[in-house]
Amino acid sequence: MVFDKDTIEEIKRMYGLPCYVFDESAFCLNYNHLLSAMRSRYPKYEIAYSYKTNYAPAICSIVKKMGGYAEVVSDMEHDIAEKIGYQCKHIIYNGPFKGHKLKTHLLNDGIVNIDNLEEVDRIIAIAEQYKKELKLGIRVNIQVGQSFVSRFGIDIDSSDICEAVNRINKCIYTKLVGLHCHIGRSRGLDAWKSRTIQILKLADQYIKDIPEYLDLGSGMFGDIAPDMLEQFSTNIPSYEDYAEVTALIVNDHYKSVPKEKKPVLFTEPGTTLDNRYIDLIAQIHSIKTIKNKDLAILNCSVHNLGDVSGSVKLPIKVIENSVIRSDYQQIDLVGYTCLERDVPYQDFSGKLGKDDYVVFGNVGGYSNVDKPPFILPQCAMIGVCDRKTYLIKRKETTDDILDTYIL
Ligand SMILES: Cc1ncc(COP(=O)(O)O)c(C=O)c1O
Incomplete structure (x- = not known):
């Protein structure tokens, strides 16, 4: 889907970020395409x-x-x-x-x-x-x-x-x-x-x-x-x-x-139908440099993005939201977890600033179903149909995670 800053800010206000966004109409078109090709x-x-x-x-x-x-x-x-x-x-x-x-x-x-x-x-x-x-x-x-x-x-x-x-x-x-x-x-x-x-x-x-x-x-x-x-x-x-x-x-x-x-x-x-039609909107939390390597810390992790993020470079769009932005060469967009391997996107080159939005595409399969309660609970998922949003899964809370434990 194509997102502008205003739409993202409305989603952030209503559901929080990161947030999965399911494109219902495009999913249905894809479904019907497969069905009619075979039938x-x-x-x-x-x-x-x-x-x-x-x-x-x-x-x-x-x-x-x-x-x-x-x-x-x-x-x-x-x-x-x-x-x-x-x-x-x-x-x-x-x-x-x-x-x-x-x-x-x-x-x-x-x-x-x-x-x-x-x-x-x-x-x-x-x-x-x-x-x-x-x-x-x-x-x-x-x-x-x-x-x-x-x-x-x-x-x-x-x-x-x-x-x-x-x-x-x-x-x-x-x-x-x-x-x-x-x-x-x-x-x-x-x-x-x-x-x-x-x-x-x-x-x-x-x-x-x-x-x-x-x-x-x-x-x-x-x-x-x-x-x-x-x-x-x-x-x-x-x-x-x-x-x-x-x-x-x-x-x-x-x-x-x-x-x-x-x-x-x-x-x-499964992924054949759903992969392309869910995006994850994330945000840059902070940017730092270690031994000449630039790193932008995201508010999501590889666990939000699914299996495929490990084998291919997901399509991303950066949406400007920062007053101070710099030109980066091969900056890594890293996840919020404490895992060294949590790098949702390696070597991004372009303008970037703290608070910019990053939209990851192609995260429909093995993403929300594969997210462990590791470090943070899961974010919300919404659907979009006829330009209107609706809630598919609310953001999880600490209580959701603790519910099955004996306190
Ligand atoms: C038995 C079975 N059917 C269907 C699928 C889904 O296939 P795909 O996601 O490639 O469409 C899988 C995925 O592993 C599977 O194991």
Whole structure:
């Protein structure tokens, strides 16, 4: 978003700084762009929003209103989805550490992707106890050209996959109806094509009828701010490019299957959807020089900015608010914590002064959900829609932090 000084001062007065600002309209446009790129090639495509990346209920509710599913990996995330009104049949429960909610989720026709053989047995025991037919998916562990071996899912290159399928088929109450995969750090088109082709082959091999769903996880580049593009050595694919190597191939594979029997195709975008649409407005608290290195101390820390701030340089805008400003060459913008590594932005060159505002872009994913109560509580998050602001999360207080301790 573009902020001027007056808008920032109004936000500061109403909510305090730092403050996250969610751009609702741009998020919705991006959501619809992904949806239409995929649906125009395979109409039975659905988005399942990845809660772990940002489970702010306001954002999850917007996804729900737009018809998206919830993708959760813990009982806590499942609770959030239920609290905002999801029924289990629209919640995908993934991950290696499913809690006790798995049982009610299954008994209420929730979607589950199994991570390991012990989970197969756990689910079969539930099915037998309640004598209820449970439809299941398996997360398959595949290689799509990545340089590491993922620790998630069931290995398709060992006997485990046959063992899992056999155990599910042997139980009269359980039925394998879907497959899931997600491979981190593999955002290129080749990797997506590979996961599509492999999951189709595995579905043909292991699922008796036409599958009810195929879930390709996520890990797209998403919509990237122009000032970040230069940091990537590869061309950034568009949603249409991704749809060509996923939705179109799935469409072709099931072209002779009647519409009502075609599988639902899911992806599970998180950062893909939310990264670009949250900014953090921070402020320079003080400026000093140590052994010729200039340092500007911010009122935020790397913990506010999310995982991605460690691997890429976030786009920033400095908004003048200081009467005395100087020209700096390679000044580090450092965080408020006592960690030496807390440097939200290295080597900024330009005019800067104490009290100037710094807006960090691209902090939608793994930011507010990943902020520990370390040194200071979390700041507020607001949304902006039609130029009006609304509160998404109030600023935390010391009492919020102390609430779970015994005083
Ligand atoms: C299983 C699963 N689905 C979806 C996502 C979200 O992917 P992205 O944030 O790249 O859209 C993740 C992220 O790690 C994941 O582990």
